[in-house]
Every structure is written in C-alpha cells, then in structure tokens.
Amino acid sequence: MLTEIYTYFTSKTFFYDIIPGAVGGIIILGIQTLTKQGISYQYGKKLQKIKLEYDKTMRDINHTYDEKTKVLDHHYAQQLAEFNAEITNKSNREQQDFQRKIHDFSLYSKKKHEIYPEVFQLIREIEYVFQQIDDSLSVHLLEPVNSTDEIMPFLKKLSELMHSKTISAVVADEVFLNIIKATADLELEEGKELATIAFMSALSRELFKNIRLLDNFFSFNVLYFSDESCVYIQDIILIFFDIVLSEETFSDEFSFSNKDELHEKIDELREIFRREISVGDY
16 A cells, blocks of 8 residues: 555656646646735725825814814803893993982982981971960960060070970061061050061961971972871871961960871871881992
8 A cells, every 4th residue: 555655646647636636736836826915905006095185174164163162262252252241231230220219319418317307397396386386475475574675585484494495496586676676665564465466477477487388398308208107297287287377276255176187197197207217229
C-alpha cells in the first residue's frame, strides 16, 4: 500500500492530476483576493466620500444652527431688554402713582384732622351763646347794675367770665360802644333797657355772622366730610338759622324749645368725628 502511494506521488500522473489543480486554486485564490481588495478599495473610497459629504453636511447644519441660534439669541436678548424696560417703566409709574396716592391721602387725612375740630369748635361756640341767651342774656342781663356808669365795666367783666369770642366781639363792637356811651345821660332803667337792646342786637348780628361763617366753612370743605357727618352738620346749621332769625330769640319771650334736639345732634356729630378721625379712611 505504501509502495503504491509512493509510486503515485513520484509518477507523472501526480503532476498531471494534482499540480494543475493546485495552480488553478492558487490562481483562483489570487483572483478572489484581488477582487476582494478591489471591492474593499472601492467600498472604502465610497465610504470615505460618504463620510466627507456627511461631515460637510454636519458642518453646514451646525453653521446654520449657530447662525439661527445667534439670531434667536439676539432676538431673545432684544425682547428681554424691551420686556425688562417695560416692566421697569411700569413699575416706576405704579410706584409714582402709589406715592402720589399716599401723598394725596396724607394731605387728605391731615386736612380732615384740621377741619373736623375747627367746624366743631364753631358749632359749640354758637351753641354756647344760645345757651347763655336762654339762661340769662335777656331782660336779666343788667339786673346787678346800679348806675349807668357801671354798664360798660359790667359787660366787659361778663365777657371775660364767659370766655366767648362772640360776646367779646359784641362788647368790642363800635356801634354798641357808642350806644353805651349815650346811656350816661339817661336814667338808670332807661339806660339799662337801651344797653340791653343794643347788646342783644349786636349779639344777633354777631351770631348771624358766625352761622354764615360756619355754613361757608362747611360748604368750602364739604369734600372732606363723610356723608353721615354732612347730614348732621346741615341739620345743625338749619336749627341755628331758625333760632337767630326768630323774633322771639332776643326778647323776654325767648324759649329754647329745640335745645334738646340741638344738643342731641351735636353729641352725635362729636361721636361721628371722633370715630372717623381715630380710624381714618383705610
């Protein structure tokens, strides 16, 4: 068996059968290798081209993105700056408006705290004089006087004791003073009667002037008074006018019939003023 194999490999048949097949295989292998290398080269070249095109496309995309981003950033920054400026301007306007309102409210509140006591003082002064008329300033005014020379000193002393601006103004009235001087030539009772008439007449004029002053003061400052207080002030002023214009007020027939109504309204007005000034207009 071994001899046959040896003989086969050393014979011409081996070279005719095997060698051509081996060479063909090598040639085929070479062709396949070259073909594969060519395909690989072409594939690599094509792949390289694709990669270059992809890189270029990505660079273009990135460039476009960067440009659009810059535009958007610029637009956003501009919009943000405009928005911030608008917010700042609006905030400044609102702050100025708020400060103006605070200032206006402060002035309003300050004015209110000034006029409430003032109008109430005017009311109480007039009420006080009417009360004095009801008590003694009528036919009994000069009862303690024993001579005409005592009339003027007595009235001045009376004015000091009453602490009334209205009565003080009456005593200082020039027309009234001239009439009092004329009583020196009259009998005591005649002088006292004339002095009483002159005093009550001057007092009537002064009261009427003060009521008009109160009415004007209220009218000029009506915006500072609440609706509730306005009603009471108007009612009180009307009662004052009714009293001073009555023929009986400055005679021995005077009767302070609406005294209780007047006192009640003044007391209620005082409580309204006190409440409004203490709590403010918040």
